[in-house]
Amino acid sequence: MKPTVHDIARSAGVSLATVDRVLNGRPGVRHVTRERVEGAISALGYVRDVAAANLAKSRTYSFVFILPMNDNPFMISLADEVRGAIGRSGAERTGIRVVDVPPFDPSALVGALEAVLVEKPAGIAFVAIDTPEVRDAVARLAGAGIAMVTLVSDLPDSARDHYAGIDNIAAGRTAASLMGRFLAGRSGTVAVLAGSMLVRDHRERLEGFSAVLQDTFPDVRILSVLEGRDDPELAEMLVADALRRHPEISGIYSLGAGNRGLIRAVQSREADRRPLVIAHELTAPTRAALTDGIIDAVLNQDAGHEVRSAIRVLKAKADGLPVITAQERIRIDIFLKDNLP
Amino acid sequence: MKPTVHDIARSAGVSLATVDRVLNGRPGVRHVTRERVEGAISALGYVRDVAAANLAKSRTYSFVFILPMNDNPFMISLADEVRGAIGRSGAERTGIRVVDVPPFDPSALVGALEAVLVEKPAGIAFVAIDTPEVRDAVARLAGAGIAMVTLVSDLPDSARDHYAGIDNIAAGRTAASLMGRFLAGRSGTVAVLAGSMLVRDHRERLEGFSAVLQDTFPDVRILSVLEGRDDPELAEMLVADALRRHPEISGIYSLGAGNRGLIRAVQSREADRRPLVIAHELTAPTRAALTDGIIDAVLNQDAGHEVRSAIRVLKAKADGLPVITAQERIRIDIFLKDNLP
DNA sequence: CAATTTCTGAGGTACGTAAATCAAAAAATC
DNA sequence: GATTTTTTGATTTACGTACCTCAGAAATTG
Numbered sequence: 001m002k003p004t005v006h007d008i009a010r011s012a013g014v015s016l017a018t019v020d021r022v023l024n025g026r027p028g029v030r031h032v033t034r035e036r037v038e039g040a041i042s043a044l045g046y047v048r049d050v051a052a053a054n055l056a057k058s059r060t061y062s063f064v065f066i067l068p069m070n071d072n073p074f075m076i077s078l079a080d081e082v083r084g085a086i087g088r089s090g091a092e093r094t095g096i097r098v099v100d101v102p103p104f105d106p107s108a109l110v111g112a113l114e115a116v117l118v119e120k121p122a123g124i125a126f127v128a129i130d131t132p133e134v135r136d137a138v139a140r141l142a143g144a145g146i147a148m149v150t151l152v153s154d155l156p157d158s159a160r161d162h163y164a165g166i167d168n169i170a171a172g173r174t175a176a177s178l179m180g181r182f183l184a185g186r187s188g189t190v191a192v193l194a195g196s197m198l199v200r201d202h203r204e205r206l207e208g209f210s211a212v213l214q215d216t217f218p219d220v221r222i223l224s225v226l227e228g229r230d231d232p233e234l235a236e237m238l239v240a241d242a243l244r245r246h247p248e249i250s251g252i253y254s255l256g257a258g259n260r261g262l263i264r265a266v267q268s269r270e271a272d273r274r275p276l277v278i279a280h281e282l283t284a285p286t287r288a289a290l291t292d293g294i295i296d297a298v299l300n301q302d303a304g305h306e307v308r309s310a311i312r313v314l315k316a317k318a319d320g321l322p323v324i325t326a327q328e329r330i331r332i333d334i335f336l337k338d339n340l341p
Numbered sequence: 342m343k344p345t346v347h348d349i350a351r352s353a354g355v356s357l358a359t360v361d362r363v364l365n366g367r368p369g370v371r372h373v374t375r376e377r378v379e380g381a382i383s384a385l386g387y388v389r390d391v392a393a394a395n396l397a398k399s400r401t402y403s404f405v406f407i408l409p410m411n412d413n414p415f416m417i418s419l420a421d422e423v424r425g426a427i428g429r430s431g432a433e434r435t436g437i438r439v440v441d442v443p444p445f446d447p448s449a450l451v452g453a454l455e456a457v458l459v460e461k462p463a464g465i466a467f468v469a470i471d472t473p474e475v476r477d478a479v480a481r482l483a484g485a486g487i488a489m490v491t492l493v494s495d496l497p498d499s500a501r502d503h504y505a506g507i508d509n510i511a512a513g514r515t516a517a518s519l520m521g522r523f524l525a526g527r528s529g530t531v532a533v534l535a536g537s538m539l540v541r542d543h544r545e546r547l548e549g550f551s552a553v554l555q556d557t558f559p560d561v562r563i564l565s566v567l568e569g570r571d572d573p574e575l576a577e578m579l580v581a582d583a584l585r586r587h588p589e590i591s592g593i594y595s596l597g598a599g600n601r602g603l604i605r606a607v608q609s610r611e612a613d614r615r616p617l618v619i620a621h622e623l624t625a626p627t628r629a630a631l632t633d634g635i636i637d638a639v640l641n642q643d644a645g646h647e648v649r650s651a652i653r654v655l656k657a658k659a660d661g662l663p664v665i666t667a668q669e670r671i672r673i674d675i676f677l678k679d680n681l682p
Numbered sequence: 683c684a685a686t687t688t689c690t691g692a693g694g695t696a697c698g699t700a701a702a703t704c705a706a707a708a709a710a711t712c
Numbered sequence: 713g714a715t716t717t718t719t720t721g722a723t724t725t726a727c728g729t730a731c732c733t734c735a736g737a738a739a740t741t742g
Binding site: 052 | 343390512523649679
């Protein structure tokens with residue numbers, strides 16, 4: 001039978017009130033007594049019944065998701081998933097609020113974080129922007145005891161508790177590996193279409209991509225990066241222009257958003273002169289392009305998984321509980337024409 | 342504020358006891374009263390607080406995992422993950438027991454199911470074998486109100502509630518797609534190494550593999566299937582023999598276990614005459630072979646995910662709660678040399 | 683209409699923990 | 713040793729639900 005607080009009180013020879021004081025870090029317990037109680041806790045292997053505790057506290061975890069007001073399909077699906085989680089919040093004892101911020105704007109993000117700080121939520125999930133101000137703000141919130149989880153784009157070496165997102169270096173490496181294998185020894189030139197080199201996840205994908213290409217496929221040359229700002233119009237222009245100026249392009253790696261433009265640019269070429277294309281995020285346009293053979297592979301991160309993982313981790317951190325690391329690793333899905341879900 | 346049973350009682354103008362009778366399907370409520378209460382429940386959007394209910398019932402979900410005593414690395418890791426879940430069972434209100442059965446033995450499985458039936462657990466997870474007897478047994482257990490989840494290998498059109506495993510047809514299709522792309526137009530002959538065609542997941546993988554190869558890569562020919570019975574020794578012999586007799590083999594798809602033998606057979610050939618190899622399950626040997634370039638791609642299913650998903654689903658089914666479908670879809674991981682975790 | 687059966691209400695206890703109060707005991711201070 | 717401060721015990725209420733008992737009301741039957 002699982003030991004309860006009563007068992008601990010009896011075993012340590014103290015009253016329930018004292019056990020409560022020790023368990024919840026309340027003052028008024030002598031050092032020796034505290035140690036006696038802690039001894040009994042570990043001797044009996046007591047673990048607090050979180051469900052009962054939450055019931056007693058009539059606790060609801062208050063979490064805030066800070067999301068960029070980005071209109072690309074991936075961010076939209078991320079927001080959808082958060083809304084889905086809000087719909088389930090009744091059953092999960094969570095109260096989730098969404099705060100929108102303009103994209104790629106560090107000071108707006110800092111402002112949002114500061115604004116959220118005053119309401120002292122149990123935790124915050126946010127898409128990080130990698131600047132010192134943001135780091136400082138995160139340190140302040142974490143210092144105030146708020147659980148902090150980065151979403152999609154990380155902020156390493158900061159006070160955040162966890163990152164809910166894919167390993168972007170590994171994603172870039174995977175893309176390069178597929179690109180190299182699909183080219184199958186043919187030497188060639190590869191163009192890279194990114195959103196912005198100011199965003200950490202895009203930088204990391206490029207890093208991984210370049211590293212593997214250089215190491216494993218030295219015959220493949222990378223052109224300078226096209227920055228499409230995740231904008232379909234701009235992306236189409238840039239890609240069309242690159243294809244015109246470099247007829248030898250045999251592959252394109254699109255590591256950001258704005259793939260609608262890329263697809264249009266590729267599609268407008270004759271079928272037998274189209275390059276190999278690897279892109280990110282399975283959305284309506286990339287899915288269709290995959291089916292039509294315009295895109296050859298799509299690397300995907302599951303927004304639903306990221307949101308649910310972030311919530312699980314925020315809960316665990318708010319309770320000071322351990323996280324099942326393997327469960328929270330967000331995987332990179334590789335979709336080909338033939339394994340679409 | 343979330344409505345409670347008290348709110349329902351007040352709103353329906355009945356007593357708490359009556360609400361309780363309706364909620365828990367106890368007798369002694371007139372039809373009209375029952376409808377009034379149910380009306381109030383849906384009007385207020387009441388959802389039972391499962392945590393509180395479990396506390397009151399001092400319920401622990403009793404689950405049984407029936408696992409084949411197979412000594413291949415994947416089954417071992419599956420058993421490990423179940424043990425891990427047992428370790429967490431204190432915090433999760435679950436009591437999990439493991440029953441071992443001899444592998445590939447339908448009547449042993451049926452016997453185990455029958456034996457488990459008498460102890461009336463809340464749910465059972467088991468690796469299915471696709472025969473009519475097993476189907477009948479599943480129907481009996483499901484009829485007795487036991488939640489049934491198949492693990493790794495499914496039993497479609499049976500009374501099971503859920504399947505926690507990958508889509509094996511999609512896995513085969515993916516393997517074919519990668520094989521075809523990696524061969525990059527070179528025509529060739531592909532050998533398939535399976536465990537046994539009596540197992541459903543192996544059959545389905547082959548089915549998907551063949552379909553895509555025929556449709557998309559008609560120049561690639563498939564040799565008749567080698568049945569290695571998941572035995573490394575036998576697999577090594579079969580593969581070595583096939584490579585000797587068919588020097589034109591340019592690819593091998595290993596859709597079962599026993600990969601240690603396959604790796605040895607491939608390794609013993611000169612490096613420049615080795616075929617392309619795609620295998621299943623990331624284990625110590627396949628991982629090493631991937632790093633060394635002996636294996637070109639590994640399709641993997643995460644045993645930990647499958648076990649945790651099975652438990653979540655069993656819990657939900659035992660409570661009659663809905664399942665978050667997207668969350669429970671087990672993904673096929675594709676590992677290449679460059680994206681090993 | 684009386685007797686019987688079927689519903690319903692009121693109330694309590696329990697689950698394991700949190701949080702509070704108040705009194706009593708122990709320790710520290712002067 | 714008296715006073716103050718700190719520590720501890722005992723007890724209570726609450727969280728939302730389950731489950732039990734018993735009495736009384738309502739409906740059904742004869």
